[in-house]
Amino acid sequence: MKKLAIRATTYLVVALLLVLALRFTPEIPDRRAADVLQQGTPVAVSRVVPAPARTPIVARTxxxxxxxxxxxxxxxxxxxEDAAFDxxxxxxxxxxxxxxxxxxMPVEVKSDSAxxxxxxxxxxxxxxxxxRLVRxxxxxxGSEERLAWKTDTVAVGGTIHANLYQAMEEQAAAMFPGHAxxxxxxxxxxxxxxxxDMSRDLQGGDRFRALxxxxxxxxxxxxxxxVLAASFTLSGSETSAFRFESxxxxxxxxDANGKSLRAQFLRAPLEFRRISSTFGNRYHPILGRWKAHKGTDYAASPGTPVRAIGDATVVRAGWAGGYGNMLELRHRNGYVTRYGHLRGFAKGIRAGARVEIGQTVAYVGTTGLSTGPHLHFEVLVGGVQRDxxxxxxxxxxxxxxxxxxxxFDHLRAQMLASLDAAPGVVTVAQR
Ligand SMILES: [Zn+2]
Structure with missing residues (x-):
């Protein structure tokens, strides 16, 4: 009786193990299974030998x-060390x-197994x-490989909520990652x-588009x-730019009427790229003590180059009370521009000197009545300070x-059609 019980238990265990084994056996390819079945048959069938499984490549950097x-x-x-020489x-x-x-420098290392x-x-x-080096x-x-860059055209655009940097972050970062x-x-x-003036003219709700x-x-x-084309709609009015090889x-x-975007004056005395995104465009130094304050203030790091906004003659370059180090330029048509709180002047900048539009004339500082590094900028027309x-x-x-x-009109029509496209890669018809 006892023997029988043992035998039964043994069968049961064996059966269980078989079931388990079948269940957990890794999948066998069909061919292989067929092969196994054929082994017992007397008819010699050409054996299908499975290809040796390729060992996985172990890669690291x-x-x-x-x-x-x-x-x-x-x-x-x-x-x-010996192989390293080779x-x-x-x-x-x-x-x-x-x-x-x-x-x-990244070096990819690939081997057949760890x-x-x-x-x-x-x-x-x-x-x-x-x-690439292969053993x-x-x-x-070894062999050198050059990988091709790809050039494509994308449409971007959207609403501006704070400033240009933030607009790019929100609307263009997917297509222009990182520094782009x-x-x-x-x-x-x-x-x-x-x-x-990208640092001051943009307001929440303004829009931009670019191709x-x-x-x-x-x-x-x-x-x-x-940039092939771009437009800014500021307070409801649109300014466009189309690239055209004239x-x-x-x-x-x-612009949309085929007129060059160049004008007599630059809109700002600091290059936008010099103005850190962290400064924002809502900078108001407390200058209550300085009653005569009528101008525009640009916060920027000390030493930031200041550029002449137009061709001019230097009227004065020196100390001027609350302005600290101040530069005054006379332009055509009765325009005068003033640049205050300067750390210093560029080489050759003295009364009587001629300067060209965009030329570096001075450097941002915090001299005179100033609470921090910034440029005080004024425009006078006919001797009167103007916005x-x-x-x-x-x-x-x-x-x-x-x-x-x-x-130009033909090109502009193509550009406009692409500007209106949904954000993403667009196909621009060849000229
Ligand atoms: Zn000021």
């Missing part, structure tokens, strides 16, 4: 440390200059250049520098190639000639 030798890095990658020889033979290796000597090394010399029985062989969105802000500010060619690196890094005009951007936003509102620039006008 090492980075060249600051001051680290290539040999040391290769040792970390699992390559002996690797370096092959690498040098194909574009790797061991004297100009940058710290942080702990095995690598069979492939990829040195990323730059975002579009690499040297074979005869040693290491700031590059785009700067490019737009440059194009409209005669029309819009931009961008370069995308193999690793996804993005650069602004050039044979008659040296200007690159023209620079009104006084510098530019008149239309030089129009394109009739001969070029047709080509």
């Amino acid at each position: 090492e980075h060249l440390g600051r001051g680290e030798t290539l040999t040391a890095l290769l040792k970390r990658a699992g390559i002996s 690797v370096i020889r092959a690498a040098t033979a194909s574009a790797l200059n061991t004297r100009y290796l940058r710290a942080g 702990g095995e000597t690598p069979r492939e090394l990829v040195f990323h010399l730059g975002i579009d250049r690499l040297v 074979s029985d005869s040693g290491w062989k 969105k700031d590059e785009l802000a700067w490019a737009l500010a440059d194009i409209f520098e005669y029309k819009v 931009v060619e961008r370069d995308v690196a193999p690793n996804g890094a993005t650069r602004v190639h050039r 044979k008659q005009s040296s200007a690159s951007y023209f 620079s936003r009104v006084a510098l509102r530019s008149t239309s620039g030089e129009p394109l000639t009739a001969r070029e006008r047709e080509a």
Whole structure:
């Protein structure tokens, strides 16, 4: 009786184990199963030998440390000192200059299995250049590879809520990641520098649109190639810019009427790219003590270059009470501009000197009655201080000639159609 019970239990356990084994056996390919079944049959069927499963490649990335030798890095990658000599020889033979290796350079290490000597090394010399080294029985062989950048055209646009940097962050960062969105802000500010003071003219609810060619690196890094068209709608009124290669005009951007965006004056004495996004555009230094304060204040780091907003003659460059170090320029048509609280003046800036539009004439400081580094800027017309936003509102620039006008209008129509497209990659018809 007892024997029987033991036997029954044994059968049961064996049966259970079988069930479990079947359940947890990794899936066997059908062919293999068929093969197994055929083994018992007397008919010799050509055996289908399964291809040996390819061992998975183990890949990892090492980075060249600051001051680290290539040999040391290769040792970390699992390559002996003897083999390292062979690797370096092959690498040098194909574009790797061991004297100009940058710290942080990524090196991909691929081997057949963990702990095995690598069979492939990829040195990323730059975002579009690499040297690939492959190990074979005869040693290491290297080859240089160039990776292609891609240029495409994208439409971006949207509502501005605070300032241009924030607008780019909110509306363009997906297409212009990282630093590229700031590059785009700067490019737009440059194009409209005669029309819009990007640090002061934008208000919540304003809108922008842009059609931009961008370069995308193999690793996804993005650069602004050039802006084809853009428009800003500020307080309901639209200012547009279209890139057009004119044979008659040296200007690159023209408004909707085919007139150059260039004008007699720049809208701001500081380049927008010099104004940190952290300053914002709502800076009001407390200058209650200084009653005569009538001007525009630009917060910027000490030493930021100040540019002449138009061709001019220097009237004065020196100390002027509450203004601290002050520069006064006389332009055509009775315009005078003043730049105050300066740290100092650029070389050659003294009374009587001639300066050109955009020329660096001084540097931001905090001299005189000033609570922090900033530029105090004034525009006087006929000896009277005026709101620079009104006084510098530019008149239309030089129009394109009739001969070029047709080509421009054609291009503008294409650009407008693309500007209206939904944000993303667009196809621009070839000219
Ligand atoms: Zn001021």
